[in-house]
Amino acid sequence: MVNTTETYDWQLIVNQLYTYLRLKTVPVGMKMFEKAEDMEAIPKIRRPQSVHTADQIVAQAARLGWTVGITEEDLVMPQCSAVLGLHPRDEQWLDGKEMAGIWFENQKDSAAHQSAMTVNPYGRHAAMAVSPLVSNRLSPPDICLIYATPGQMILLINGLQWKDYKKLEWGVVGESSCADSWGRALATGEPSLSIPCYAERRYGGVLDDEMLMALAPADLVKALEGVEKLSRNGLRYPIPQYGIQMDARSGLEASYGKRS
Incomplete structure (x- = not known):
């Protein structure tokens, strides 16, 4: 979890995301709560009037600007709530029985997929909320969710690696890839990249050219400092x-100086 004593200028952070990366989708935060009543006390919180996937809930913040x-x-099924x-x-x-024959050839493969998913540990929380970062209603969120094209995303990653470089490594679980993004980020605190899955695109409104990065607020600030x-x-x-088909030397000289 994030250090809740840390304060962030979310308007400045989001302005920088738009300025440097020209994001099209609202940057959002996600926060877990030990008690449902603490979630329900958030100003202007919306509560679903019907059953949804977690992808839809996140999309209502990222696509509509809602706090939910x-x-x-x-949530419609344990697959979402377990993540x-x-x-x-x-x-x-x-056991993976529900996904066998749909996403995987047999139940053995489906069970292997379930075991491979990285999820937030069970028993710590009773509720979750998502909200646009600029609303500053989650004070601060546990993680930030950034939807971006591959071109935008690699610069965000380059920004993370500007200072205190380390190789960033991720996995692809396939379907249920929210486990690769917010599941992994909540469980480990590490920046977590995913290729959004079929369900995120069908139910969560994720566009064809979008990837998703989930990362702690401090890592987002670090990334933006690097991007700058x-x-x-x-x-x-x-x-x-x-x-x-151009001679590459004149282009590279802009960054590395004249080369023979």
Whole structure:
């Protein structure tokens, strides 16, 4: 979990995301709550009037700008709620029976998929809320969710690696890829990249060209500091096309100096 004593200027952070990366989708935060009543006390919180997937709830914040809160009862199936830590990874969930023959050839493969998913530990929380970062209603969120094109995303990653470099490694669980993004980020606190899955695109409104990064507020700030440094070096979004048949030397000289 994030340090709740930390304060962030969310308007500045979001302005920087739009300035440097030209995002099209609202940057949102996600926060877990030990008690449902604490979630329900958030100003202007919306509660679902029907059953949804977790993808739809996140999309209502990222696509509509809403602040929305849920408990397990608001979600359509344990697959969603287990990723958030609102349902146990019990024997029935792990057996993968519901996905066998649909996403995987047999139940053995389906069960292997269930075991491979990274999820928020069960038993710590009773509710979840999502909200646009600029609303500052989650004070602060546990994680930030950034939807971006591959071109935008690689610059965000480059920004994360500007200072205190480390190789970033992720996995692809396939369907239920929310486990690769918010599930992993909630469980580990590490920046977590995913290729949104079929369900996120069908139910969560994720566009064809979008990827998703889930990361702690401090890591988002670190990434933006790096992106700003890269911008000063002329490494900006949109990335200008140089030309696939041009002599590369004159283009590289802009960054690395004249080369023989």
